[in-house]
Amino acid sequence: MKNKMKIMILGADGYLGWPMAIDLCFKQYNLILIDNYIKRKLQKKYKRLPLDNISKIESKLKILKKINKNIDFYNIDCTNFDALSKIFKKTKPDAVIHFAELPSAPYSMFGSNESWKTLQNNLQSTFNLAWCVKTYNSNCHIIKLGTMGEYGTPNIDIEEGWIDINHKKRNQKFLYPRQGSSLYHTSKIMDTDLLWFYVRLYNLRVTDLMQGPVYGINTHNELDTSLYPMFTYDDMFGTIINRFIVQAVAGIPLTIYGSGHQIRGYINIKDTIKCINLAIKNQPRRGDLKIFNQFTEQFNVKDLANKISKSLKLLDIKTKIQKINNPRIEKEKHYYNAKNSGMKKLGLKPTLLTDKIIIEIAKYVISNKDKINKSIILPRSNWK
Template sequence: MTILVTGADGYIGWPTALRIANRTDDRVLLVDNFARREWVEEVGSKSATPIAGIDGRIEAAEEVFGIGNMSFVEGDLVEKSFVDELLAVHEPEVVVHAAAQPSAPYSQINGERANYTQHNNMQATRNLLWGLEEHDLTDTHFIETTTTGVYGAPEFPIPEGGAVMENQGDSDEVPFPAMAGSWYHLTKSHDAANMRLAHQQFDIPISDVRTAITYGTETEETREDPRLKTRFDFDYYFGTVAHRFAAQAVAGYPVTVYGKGEQRKPFISLEDAVEGLANLALADHEERPDDLTVYNQVTRAISIVEIAETIAGVGSEFDLDVAVEHFENPRDEDETHKMEIEDDRYADLIGDQAQDFESGIRDVFESLTAQADTIAAHEDRFLPGVLENWDAEE
């Protein structure tokens, strides 16, 4: 059996491929075009954690874990001819599709980046779905990391999948409406619709894994050798809010909370995200979903102010004196929104495993404090405007 992992050089893609390969003797084929490295360099930043080249990563996996079932193909999934050759030659029974331009802020820079993001992300997914149909691979389990960002911030508990629409006394379950707030998030809304159509027309078994904001720098496997580390972005464009806050703390700045900061966002640790994807990829044919199944890949919702206070508390363990400062909110948002999101299906998928937020932030500080010089050299890439005149030495 062949398991194909796209975006395998990325933050989630690499540790997912590593875990899958470490738990099976089946062949695990990695695919990437290294665009993520180029995008981050384009915005003037870099991974805080030094990351090895793909050949070095695969070599380290073999040396550390005895993994001999990983191989790599470089290519761009936007090119249909590449996807056709990939599927025709390797005939995967499982596709874990983690390749995308994943940054909302990057997609919002200008029209060029918005167009690029939408073309890149949606074209790759369509090529894979149509490729499975055209190469008689419609029994292949297609697993995609979409995003909880497709839900927006409704004032009701978010279901794990569809929604119920009522009109004139009648009701029916319908796909959850696209309430995305960025050009990036909208690509995943379109992907969700295209996957639903592909399932209806081609009968492909599909798992739509709506991934929450992911935090942390380590998984069980990446801890074992520096060459196995995944990338760790801390800049405004590619770093998540928790990672940027931690970078501010390491650089000697306060953590900045706009307004009350009581609004909650869905989060999941890198360890738990990898576990869920690996379990889906390795599910027996009889146990995997045969339908289109939506998973809310989230373990809890966390408020911005709790993130800041946790970072301040854990930072003290690393001899960092971290202040939490509140500033007037320049954004038009509900500072008290209490997001509720159902995750029963995903909780069943990962079982009792769940890394708590505090231990995940501890991993972040372990990584960032070891790379303090890199953080200091790129502080203009993550500091918010309210800290432009702040003296970090005070």
């Protein structure tokens, strides 16, 4: 049955955007996909290609249109206000899922051009989206991907987005204090502030999802392998769990930056998709900025490496773990206790990092083992 709701996905070609598009395509939403392939261009420029050679959206649209004909793709840059507003005005989406950012901390710390490009791209795409919504359809629900990295590693519990402050016997609810440890994370903090400004002044409705590092694959087994998402494992665009699994399969040590005591909250890509579906179904009231901490489990890096190493023994893969100098400036020993009950209250049943899940990812990597480029894994972006 046709689902009347119109959803625009900004950054639909990305690691998260593409599987999200496929999921919503199956659910028969009316879809408008947007991407300018900047990630692919940067992967080529910095010689850090993904594991598999994934074709561009234009050539895959035919397969999706067989499942759902209400799906269109536009190759535009979200930082170009005229281009974005033209499509926004024409389509008037009910919700926009905003993935269209440069999400790499190492890229954002590579040099001044990369730092500025991250700030400019991320802020301008968020600003243009907020402006389009405010001007052309202020009822539209913005679902924005934020990051747990916005909070940093404070010495108190991390709440879901907001904190009640009692100061000299008066109370006020504020955005939870944030302190990013890269220009990328700082750009996400600025995004949140920008959206909060538009919510306060213009009564927009926004869900900001503070997501932890994502891992895994969402392959929709029933689909053609040409529809698989991009899987990156390099030092610039890869995320840690995927990188560790590639290192293990390639027979090279799992590299821990610094002491390995850094704790973060992680999430399986299957749960990213479930959370965004929950956000679509539970839109905030006008004038409300809803914030969720989107992760399912906390690990320190050392335990994560040991866990992956143990699971992969079941596939007869022997791994070594090696500590290397930390290229980042971050606290290596710290308190970390982040709340994540919001999504569970809406119905999320977490997919945990079990042996089965690690093996599932490893089997995908093994099927592409000959394509692993070992020279792009060790860190080459240094904060110091």
